[in-house]
Ligand SMILES: Nc1ncnc2c1ncn2[C@@H]1O[C@H](COP(=O)(O)OP(=O)(O)OP(=O)(O)O)[C@@H](O)[C@H]1O
C-alpha cells in the first residue's frame with residue numbers, strides 16, 4: 001500500500017525532503033527565542049546593560065525572520081509535494097480505471113469510484129501534508145524544548161515530563177475513539193454519493209415517477225448517517241482543548257510556584273523562569289499536534305486502502321503477448337461456449353453455444369428478455385471473456401487479437417448506448433477520429449440520421465448535451481448506429497438499436513446496410529420479427545441456449561417459439577415475452 005504512494009510521490013521527492021528540513025529549521029529558530037529572552041532579562045534588564053539588550057534583540061529578530069521564512073518555505077514545499085501526490089494518484093487511478101474490462105466495472109459502483117477519486121485522494125493529500133510538516137516539526141519541537149528546559153533547570157523540567165506522559169496517554173485514548181468513528185465515515189460517503197449520482201443522472205425518471213420525496217428521504221438518511229458519525233467522532237475531540245488547557249495551566253501554576261521559591265533561594269533567575277514558561281507551551285502544543293497527525297494518518301489509512309484496492313484490481317481481459325493486428329474477415333464461430341458473469345453464480349448465462357456465421361451474412365437474433373442475447377454478442381468483441389469454449393472471429397480465437405484491432409473491426413451499438421457532450425460531428429468521430437465530414441455525412445445517410453440532422457438549425461454542429469439528452473430516443477439510436485458505421489467494421493452488431501425507430505425507417509436502415517456495406521457481417525438483435533425477417537438466418541435464443549437457427553421460412557416451419565411470436569405479432573399486438581413465456 002505504502003509502495004503505491006511512494007511511486008506516485010517520486011516526482012516530488014525534492015519537495016518531500018525539503019519540507020521536513022525547513023520545518024526543523026523553523027523549530028530550531030523558534031527554540032532560540034525563549035533562550036534569548038532569558039538572556040535579555042537576566043543580563044540586559046536586570047544588569048542594566050542596554051547594549052546587551054540591543055545585541056541579543058537583533059539576534060532575536062534575525063532568528064524570528066529566518067524561522068518565518070523557513071516556515072513559509074516548508075509550507076510551500078509541503079503543499080507542492082502533497083498536491084503533486086494527489087495529482088499523480090488521481091491520474092494513475094483514472095488511467096487504471098480506463099483499462100478495466102466490463103467485468104471489472106461490474107465490481108465497483110460508479111459512486112464508489114468517484115469517492116475514491118475525490119474524497120479519498122483529498123484525505124491522503126491532507127494526511128501527507130500534515131505528515132511532512134507536523135510529523136517532523138512536532139517531535140523536533142518537543143525534543144528541543146525539552147532539552148532546552150532541562151538545560152535551564154532539571155528539577156523544574158521534570159514537571160513537563162510528567163505532564164507529557166499524562167497528557168499523551170489521555171490524548172491517545174481520545175484519539176483512538178475518534179479514529180474508529182472517522183474510519184466508519186468513508187463507506188458512508190459512498191452511500192451518499194451513490195444517492196446523488198443515481199438521482200442526478202436519472203432525474204427525469206425520478207420526476208416521471210414523482211419519486212422526488214422518496215429520493216430526498218434517501219439522501220437525507222445517507223447524509224444524516226455521515227452527520228451522526230462525525231458528531232460522535234468530533235464529540236470525542238472536544239475534550240482535547242480543555243484537557244490541553246488544564247494541563248498547560250497546571251504546569252504554569254506548578255512551575256511558577258516552584259520557580260518563585262527557587263528565585264527567592266537564588267537557584268533560578270527571573271529570565272530563566274520566563275523561558276521555562278514559554279517552553280511549556282511549546283512542549284504541550286507539540287504533543288497536541290502529534291496526536292492530530294496520528295488521527296489524520298489513521299483516517300487516511302482507510303482511504304489508502306480503498307485507493308489501492310482500485311489500483312490493484314487487474315483487468316481480467318488483457319492483450320495477448322503476441323497480438324494479431326489483422327482480422328481476416330467477418331466470419332464468427334462459437335465453439336461450445338459457456339459463460340457466467342460471476343464465478344459464484346449457480347446457473348450459466350450461456351450454455352454450450354455452437355454457431356457458425358459466414359462473413360457478410362445478415363443474422364437476426366431474437367428471444368425474450370433475459371434470454372442472453374446481449375451476453376452472446378458481447379463475447380464477440382471480447383467485452384467479456386468466455387468461461388468455457390472459444391469464440392472465433394475471422395478464423396482466429398478472439399483472445400489472440402490485439403484488443404483495439406478487434407474492437408475496431410467488431411463495432412457494437414450497445415443496448416443502452418449514450419452520446420457524449422459535444423457536437424454531432426464530435427460524437428460521430430468517436431467511431432473514427434480521422435473521419436472527414438463527408439464520411440460522417442455518408443454514415444448518417446446509411447443510418448437514416450441525416451434527415452433529422454439537416455432539420456437542426458446548426459446541422460452537424462448541433463451541440464449534444466451530456467448523455468444525449470437533447471435528442472429523441474430514436475434520433476440517439478440512429479446517431480449511435482452512424483457512429484458505429486464510421487469504424488468501417490468487418491462485423492457490425494446492433495443490440496436492439498432500432499427499437500425506438502419507426503418501422504419504415506428501420507427497414508430503410510436495413511436496406512442501406514444490404515446495399516452499402518454488403519461485405520460486413522451484420523448481427524441484428526430485435527424484439528420485432530419484422531426487423532429480422534429478411535435476414536439471411538435468424539438465431540432464436542431461449543434461456544441462454546440457441547433454440548433455433550435458420551431462415552425465416554425454416555424457423556416458421558420448425559421452431560415453435562418463433563412461430564408463436566410471429567403469429568402473435570402479425571395478428572396485431574402481442575409481444576415476444578408474452579407468447580414465449582406461456
Ligand atoms: N453485468 C451483468 N452482471 C451479472 N448478470 C448479468 C449482467 N448482465 C446481464 N446479466 C444477467 O444475464 C442474463 C442475460 O442477460 P442479457 O442482458 O444477455 O439478456 P438479453 O437477452 O439481452 O435481454 P434484453 O432483451 O432485455 O436485452 C440475465 O439473467 C441477466 O440478469
Ligand SMILES: [Mg+2]
Nearest residue numbers: 373374375415
Ligand atoms: Mg439485451
